[in-house]
Amino acid sequence: MAVDAAKLPNTAHATEDVGTIPQWKLMVRRFRKSKLSVSGLILLIILYTLMLLSDFIAPYQHNRIDSNYAWAPPSQLGFANGKVVTYALKQTLDEVRFEWIYAPDLENPIPVEFFVQGYPYKFLGIIPSSLHLFGVPEGSQINLIGADKDGKDVFSRLLKGSQISLTLGFVGVLISVIIGSIVGTASGYFGGPIDNIIQRLIELLRSFPDIPLFLGLAAALPMGVPVEVRFFLITIIIAMIGWTGLAREVRAKVMAFRASDYTSAAIAAGGSHWHVITRHLIPNAMSHIIVVGTLAIPGAIGSETALSFLGLGILPPAVSWGVMLRDAQTIEAITNYPWMLLPVGVLIISVLSFYLLGDGIRDAVDPYA
């Protein structure tokens, strides 16, 4: 009981200022209470920072082929003469199984240099540069997490792949949020025949199973277009299929707000439709829209991966995590070259982080509860 009594004034103090501080501060306070959601947010910040810096961090271009390093295992790192070193690989052929066997040449340490010149790229897409975080001298190769069947550096591909995998789902959901909000608001606010038509359209779109519809539309995309165009088209497909669920939720919210007294008051005071919608309905529905949007992103990221994994999404030579996983489809690949599965690890982390973040925001947007 003593403990309870000691706690009481404390909680009273914590809730005492609820009426006086701004709502967003309350939301932040509530959000920070959930450790899982905060860690999700931190992980996402790290992932997206790595994505932005990917060209700088990656030692090699994602398409650089070197048959001397086919299926090369992760480079061994060590210290020698006060420097970080890696070791050259000795390649020998296993004459029974016809596979390359690699062994680090421990006699020959190769110094790993930092801030070296490498392949040219545009930093953040604007500033031309050829500076890279680390690298080894010409003639040897460093594969932090191994190489794939053509000797392409998996670490560099993972970074480059994040540029597509982390943005495509995000942009797709952003577009579907915009479409869904506009359509949902119109449907809920005006009601009547407009609502009826929109609801029938949504019902029609929802009577197609989403993955097959997705695959069918992706198969109809023209082949041989530039990567950017294909990226854009796939984003549109994701958005086209995703907006219906959001529109339904927004409609339900808007209908509830439409019936409330302050909306009637705004209309009675002579507010135009535009004014009522943008000033009263959208701001109120905003928190809900953000929550639904955040929770839709992991699904969209997964869709892109699945599509690319099946060979109908992003196509090589472009790289996304799904494209990388195409090489990890067989038991042989996974048991012999387990590093090929790493894209799945990163995928799970990003998907999980979005779920945790969305969960936290959902609790935070209603800080008075």
Place this chain on the structure above:
Amino acid sequence: MLNFIARRLINMVVLLVVVSFVGFFIIQLPPGSILDVQLSKMRALGGDISRDQMKAMAERYGINQPFTTRYYKWVSRSLQGDFGTSFATDQSVGDRIWGRLSISLGLSLFALLFTWLVSIPIGVYSATHRYTVPDYLVTLFQFIGLAIPGFLLALVMLIIATRYLNQQVGGLYSSEFQDAPMSIAKFRNLIEHVWIAVLVLALGATAGLTRVMRANLLDVLNMQYIQTARAKGLDEAVVIWKHAVRNAIHPLVASLGTLLPALVVGETLVAQVLSLPTIGPMYLDALRQQDMYLAGTILIMLSALLLIGNLVSDLLLAWVDPRVRLE
């Protein structure tokens, strides 16, 4: 109730017609007419095509006619059970689909059964033991189950089964049973192959349903009639299972209809990894080879499955919850 069923049925038929229209439109989307694809294939085989043959084919597919006429031809033939001919194998589309669709449906039914048998008890336990260590563990597994893609799980299960359980996996039967007539040994062989697929298919759905079950039961447990039931001295097991769970289970019933088609569809990637002869990989191949009659028919079949599933779950829901009928 009859009124309700009639309204839902009419709604479904109308949707089915529109869906088939849109589906047919998607069939026609890829560049090049169906005739071109056929002709180039026949030429590749070395055969020369007479003008009469070309005319007959143009007539059959209605190449030079407007979209609506082609649609009408296709639908009227489909209703008679003739879904067209697959370009890739020259087999009838109907023959190719049925066998695979039934395997898909069978697998999904098993997965569905598994999902319900696992997620309801776990969801109930997790709700009645809220904020205990097992509850946290269940919540953690739910998130992981939602985040792990099914095909990865399939790969991991493949490795475990081949490496540690010494089992042959992939496909439906071992090679020695492939063409054998059905027997007890063959059936056992089937089970040994299929359990991984069922488990993998069910996991994602199980994670989702456990979450729903837990949340619903928590809501119901806060209601006053539960308090009344406890106050009058009922056994806790009766309070939970007879009074609370019965009212918490509605959303699960509502999701039943969508879950079955979702499972049928969701196996595409899993079947790809486990090389199962189901409808998903067939649809993929059809799309890749632009075998559009096959792909379109599968797409419309799956949509029909979804619509029927929705109808079934609507009716079930109306049956367990009388309030729904009045809407």
